[in-house]
Amino acid sequence: MSQSGKKGLSRRGFLGSTTVAGAATLLGGTAIPAKSQEQSAQGNASASRPSQAEIDRDTAVVNLPQVDQTVQRPGSDLMVEVMNKLGIEFVVANPSSSFEGLHESIINKGPERNTKPELISALHEGSAVDMAHGYAKATGYPMAVMIHATVGLQNASMAIFQAFLDKTPMVILVGSDDTFIRAHIANDLGALVRPYTKWDAKPTTLPDTLLAIQQAYHEAMTPPCAPTLVVVDSLIQKQEAGNLTIPEYQAPAPLQISQNAAQEIAAGLLNAQNPRINVGRLRTPEGVALSVTLAELTGACVGTNANQGPMSFPQGHPLCGPGLTQDYDFTLGLEVKTDGYSIMAPDIGTLQDRDHNGVGLAIVSSRGEMAPEQGLLVADAQSSIQPIIDAIMADTTPQQRTEIASRRQQIADVNRQQRQQELRAQLERRRKGWGNSPVSTARLYADLWPHIANEDWCIGSQTNFSGGHHSDIWLHEKPYSCLGGSGGAGIGYSLGATTGAALAARDRERIVIGFQGDGDFNFMPGALWTAAHHQLPMLVIMHNNRAWHQEYMFIQHLTGERGRGTDRAHVGTTLRDPFVDYKMIAQGYGVEAEGPISDPEQLSAAYARGVAAVKEGRPYLIDVLTQPR
Amino acid sequence: MKLITRDLSGLLLKIQGAVIISIFYSGAYAQDLEKGQEIYYENGCYTCHGYQGKGTFVLRANILTPTPPVLVKGKAAFLGSEVLFRTYLRMRGEQRHDKPSVEMPHYPASVINDASVANLYAFISTFTEDEPELEDIEAMQWILDWEEKR
Structure with a gap:
């Protein structure tokens, strides 16, 4: 690998330069060829609107092309083998034609079909990435996400951005089908998210695809950890692999101090x-x-x-x-x-720095030696x-x-x-409003602790909007007790991340708690269906203040500054007229639910029911009407 | 920080003046609790002060105030009388037009008239400190016991 700081070497050109040899050498394999000039020249046509024939095929009103031979050992089977050897437990996806070969291999390749990796169904690509985000923070290891081409990747991009800022590893496999809808094809798919992925590749052969998946895992797990991306061509997924074997893999050896x-x-x-x-x-x-x-x-x-x-x-x-x-x-x-x-x-750096230096190369800029003036060792x-x-x-x-x-x-x-x-002092502070209705945010946390303190638990959501009271009155004993925020302060993260943490918990006798803001919930509520479908042990507790409350307060502040009164500050900042029925939404997705609860005296009993369900592998949602913060 | 100090010193002077006035004047408007509650909710007072005036556990109520005051008589000087309360609301907007209040929205008469202030004050005056003692809260006692035994 090259030293960072070479201003002329952006990751755009990473695979097209001599750096390729370095990357390949790291794995003991062959170099991954860069995208050809010919492919690049296809250029702008990739953004054209779908033709009627393309739309017809997408909606399955025409017959698929006939194949003239049966592939005995599809290339995608080897991709699954690679993921299995890497220890990847789950691949989450919303299904798509561009990775149907890989999809079929995951669910059918023996001897243990749909196991390590297991296919997890998501209803939205952003939600899928959030799940991988939560899973990786709960375990320390990446899972994979399959995403469909330009459209799926754009759906996923905000979630990828947050995972990048949160230094969280995941391997993103983007399906690409050059024979299908032109609008879904791009000469350089990775470019869509390159400012906030650490490494990406577009291999053009099956051996290089296998190598690229390994390299993506390697880069994701080498500090600074971050999402990586491989474009997986649909024809390569379906081609005959013959006697090809998967390459040897060497786990990362992150830089130590001297x-x-x-x-x-x-x-x-x-x-x-x-x-x-x-x-x-x-x-x-x-x-x-x-x-x-x-x-x-x-x-x-x-x-x-x-x-x-x-x-x-x-x-x-x-x-x-x-x-x-x-x-x-x-x-x-x-x-x-x-x-x-x-x-x-090394820090993940600023967006501007990443574009110029290529964060994937930053690690080698230090040799772990002492910087005496600061006592700082970059390692x-x-x-x-x-x-x-x-x-x-x-x-x-x-x-x-x-x-x-x-x-x-x-x-x-x-x-x-x-x-x-x-602890006594912190509890004393939280007596304030204890018996009030709606429920105080402090009570939201304090009433739950007796129900889970002796369980193996994990908080999968961010908690800062609901007061983060666990920080002061619970005891965080495990590496996964609290998974923290989204990394990018964007909204829509928590439900997916909680679901991902619950994926990590499912086979580990662990339960996951999500303190779920109502504004955040409504971005991608479909994660609840994933939890129901895969029977994930997660308890979602709605912090339902019926507003995007932070924004409500900001608008109030501004109307006050301008002397125009606060009586209209709720316009555009509150979730009222009508109120959202979260119990009904959850039940619609197949998740047991109750609420809304506004009487604090009913909360503990609801928690008891929720924890009992979750311990049996049944996700559960409790809608709690709360004080604003 | 200097600006805030100047604002506060002005505020204190006004409060002193209002205290003197309030000794002789207890408010001339009829007080309607229901209307007061409506004003409290419609103006979003609850967003920082909570539905029962207990404040909220916020990271920042607005840009500069870390913790909004509890709206219980005896806990905030500006709740001493309706006049004090009205003066407090008004002066926040009228004290320095070029440096408006930054701690909470201000309310000139054009935004909430005197009659409405009286109703609002009446509603806020119903707020009380009614929290049980820590030893009487089952969950909190459980938490303390668990910590001691672990």
Whole structure:
């Protein structure tokens, strides 16, 4: 791979340059050819309107062309094999002619048909991408999304944009059928979303397609993690593969800090009397486990982001908290900036930078060496923990072990006391409006906790619009306890993301909670059908304030500034006349539901019913009328 | 920040003046709770203050105010009397025309007339602090017990 910062090398030309060889070498395979000049020259015709014949075929009023031979081993079977070897559990899609070959392979290729990957049905491409987003944050690993050509990709684009900003890996397979509707074809499909995908390819042969899917997975999982895209030609999906075998795959080896840096950090942690580790968002649960080991070996108190987002330090661990005093004499940040040493993967950057530099190349711009003036090491923190642990194991003296054990106990006692005091203070704040109707947002969260505290749970939705009260009064113990926001602050994310988290939960004896804003819900409510169809364990709790409330307040503010009164601020900002019946919508999609509940005394019993259903694999929606925020 | 300070100092002067007036004047308008409730909802007071005036758990009620005040008598000085309340609403719009209030919308007489203010004040005056103590809230007590036992 090339160094970043080569201004002339955009990802538009990535596959068409010498960089191709580097990318292919990484996988030990052959280079993926760039799109030919001839294909490029077809140019503008791709945007023409569909002809009547094309529309007729799309609506199946004509006979499909006859095939003159039966393909014994379709190319798409090998694509499924590749995904299986990569460990991809699910492929989510809204069905389409351009990836029908791949679709058929997923559901019929043996020996275990429709298993790893399993086809998941979505009603909208944006919803499909949101599901992959939620799944990846819950597991740390990507699933795949199949999308149909220009039209499907444009539907999906906002959701891809958010996943990119949220540094979330997923593999997007875009079907392309050059023989079909011209309006659905583009010479450069990846260009539609290139500013916010990390890597893309348009392979022209079956071997290159297999290699590209592997490379897409590899790039998605290499920090900074992000969506990647492969255009999968429909004819390649259907061609005979013969004796072709799938290429060997080597998992990513993200950049670690240098040995010198690891030893320096290890010495700092061991020699400190009051060390501190702050943990941000690591990549996978394995990284979280390593951070726990590191804290325990060094007797450091730990700061966590587990109540705000995924893959951080368990909030209930005895070392998690402010510790003995806050005058720390050595501080280490893992994917979070601290005043001391910080190990952080390269940032995804700004849109402008991405277009010029190609974010996929940024990782190699650093060698993980110390930047002494800032204590910043640009490297993958998760991969860098083990070398620090190794150095600590080698260098810890018996006396240090004794001191660390003693400090661990002291910190645990102090943290426990502090947590209990803080919890009481946070609950005290939330008494406000406890008995009011509609239900206070604090009660929305507080009443649920007794029903799930002893379950294995995950919050799949964003929670900031409904007060995010779980952050202060629940305990976030698992890498997936809280999956955080959308990344791009766009609306429409939560229901799909909750559904994706529930996909991850289905076979893991876990339940998923979604605190679902009403405005957000109405973008892509069809995710509920996916939850019903695939029997996903997800409890959707409507934060129904019957408005796009943030905007309502902004308009009020502005009308106030202009002295025109607030009595019309509801115009265009509220969901009234008529009110939306979320119970009926959910039931229409096949999801059990109840509500609207405005009496707070009815809430806990409804939660009991909802949690019981979800534990049996039945999605459930409770519509709760709430105070605005 | 300076502008806000200047606005606030002006506001305090007005409130002092209004306090003096209110000693002798308790409001001359009939108070209609139902109409007051209508004004409260139609003007979207509830969006920041909640349906029962308890405020909301907001990240930001508007651009500069992190937490809207609880609308319960005794908790906010401007609820001391109808005159104080009216003065508070009015001055927010009329104190500095070039630097309008940024904490919440302001309400000159052209937007809410005096009779409507009286009704609104009457409705807001029905708000009370009626929350149970923490120990009397089953869910919260459960949360505290769970934390202690874990």
